Amino acid sequence: MENDSTPLHLFEFNQSDLNSNRLGLISPRQQEALKQYAGGIRKSQWGSVWVIGFFLPFGLCLIFGMYLSNESTRRALFSDPLNFIMILAVIPIVIFIIGLGIFFANRRANKLENAELKRVEGIVSHDEQHSEYGTTYYVIINKVKFLFSEDVYQIFPEGSRFRIYYCDATHFQLILSYERLS
Numbered sequence: 122m123e124n125d126s127t128p129l130h131l132f133e134f135n136q137s138d139l140n141s142n143r144l145g146l147i148s149p150r151q152q153e154a155l156k157q158y159a160g161g162i163r164k165s166q167w168g169s170v171w172v173i174g175f176f177l178p179f180g181l182c183l184i185f186g187m188y189l190s191n192e193s194t195r196r197a198l199f200s201d202p203l204n205f206i207m208i209l210a211v212i213p214i215v216i217f218i219i220g221l222g223i224f225f226a227n228r229r230a231n232k233l234e235n236a237e238l239k240r241v242e243g244i245v246s247h248d249e250q251h252s253e254y255g256t257t258y259y260v261i262i263n264k265v266k267f268l269f270s271e272d273v274y275q276i277f278p279e280g281s282r283f284r285i286y287y288c289d290a291t292h293f294q295l296i297l298s299y300e301r302l303s
Contacts (some may be wrong), residue, residue: 132276134298142286142298147238151297158290159230166226170219177215185206189271229291236288237259237296241265 141148188198248259282302
């Protein structure tokens with residue numbers, strides 16, 4: 122279980138959470154946290170709708186304003202109805218892309234809210250990947266990779282034995298609790 126000497130306060134669980142996880146259950150406190158994460162996923166996606174809802178009409182108004190600014194560009198716009206139709210076709214395409222983003226965000230959020238508790242136990246090994254965006258640290262137990270943006274090798278020393286309770290949170294595993302085994 123986590124204690125105050127943990128260098129990074131990444132894992133917020135208590136003895137009650139750990140006991141629930143040992144019984145194969147996600148504690149009510151952890152369920153509430155998962156619902157909050159899921160709500161954040163939904164809110165961030167809907168937040169982009171307002172931004173796009175402003176800039177789409179604004180951009181179209183700029184384009185039409187530029188086309189209507191002088192005689193030669195007006196002639197070019199109205200010379201072929203396809204020109205006008207192509208500009209207006211942007212609206213349903215953007216709405217479709219927004220809808221697709223909302224659909225996938227809701228699917229990820231639902232998966233997180235209805236997460237299933239999983240458990241892995243074994244010897245810890247480490248791996249890391251470096252890129253232009255920073256380093257990704259991996260803690261690996263029995264082929265299950267837990268990824269971190271910060272070095273957690275002090276918490277999970279290589280060669281030590283751990284039991285980790287986690288759930289699949291879309292494309293990564295979210296650690297709910299853990300315990301070091303003798």
